[in-house]
Amino acid sequence: xxxxxxxxxxxxxxxxxxxxxxxxxxxxxxxxxxxxxxxxxxxxxxxxxxxxxxxxxxxxxxxxxxxxxxxxxxxxxxxxxxxxxxxxxxxxxxxxxxxxxxxxxxxxxxxxxxxxxxxxxxxxxxxxxxxxxxxxxxxxxxxxxxxxxxxxxxxxxxxxxxxxxxxxxxxxxxxxxxxx
Numbered sequence: 001x002x003x004x005x006x007x008x009x010x011x012x013x014x015x016x017x018x019x020x021x022x023x024x025x026x027x028x029x030x031x032x033x034x035x036x037x038x039x040x041x042x043x044x045x046x047x048x049x050x051x052x053x054x055x056x057x058x059x060x061x062x063x064x065x066x067x068x069x070x071x072x073x074x075x076x077x078x079x080x081x082x083x084x085x086x087x088x089x090x091x092x093x094x095x096x097x098x099x100x101x102x103x104x105x106x107x108x109x110x111x112x113x114x115x116x117x118x119x120x121x122x123x124x125x126x127x128x129x130x131x132x133x134x135x136x137x138x139x140x141x142x143x144x145x146x147x148x149x150x151x152x153x154x155x156x157x158x159x160x161x162x163x164x165x166x167x168x169x170x171x172x173x174x175x176x177x178x179x180x
Contacts, residue, residue, distance in 0.1 A: 026136035033129035044118030090153040112171030123158035
């Protein structure tokens with residue numbers, strides 16, 4: 001299989017189900033940013049010191065391929081769909097990680113350790129993907145609504161993972177102090 005197909009040379013790209021759309025369509029914008037989230041997680045995993053977080057991030061990277069495939073899926077293939085159980089698993093991970101974290105009483109600035117900083121960056125890219133997905137869903141009512149819930153939980157999980165990574169890496173959480 002060649003990496004180039006020449007099918008996108010005129011500004012169109014294919015979706016699963018043989019449909020063609022413009023490369024700047026809201027759906028493509030959203031799944032491109034989901035891919036960007038995945039790439040940022042690939043960088044983050046290089047700096048993470050917690051093997052538990054590393055394992056979770058690698059699992060999330062696989063999940064994001066499913067999210068992208070679901071968003072590209074305009075066929076009747078239900079095997080490539082995010083389901084309630086997918087985002088419920090993220091909620092369970094959030095609950096498990098939060099058991100080991102100090103209670104959050106203030107806003108914190110993104111940062112701390114290298115791994116935590118990268119996870120915060122992944123969280124912000126994920127939030128952008130979420131906003132773009134909302135835009136795409138307004139333009140296309142056939143998009144799976146479970147995707148939006150998944151991305152919302154994913155960004156929450158990435159915040160919790162960043163806090164956990166800071167704890168394990170000895171990084172500090174800097175409290176937002178408000179207006180100087």
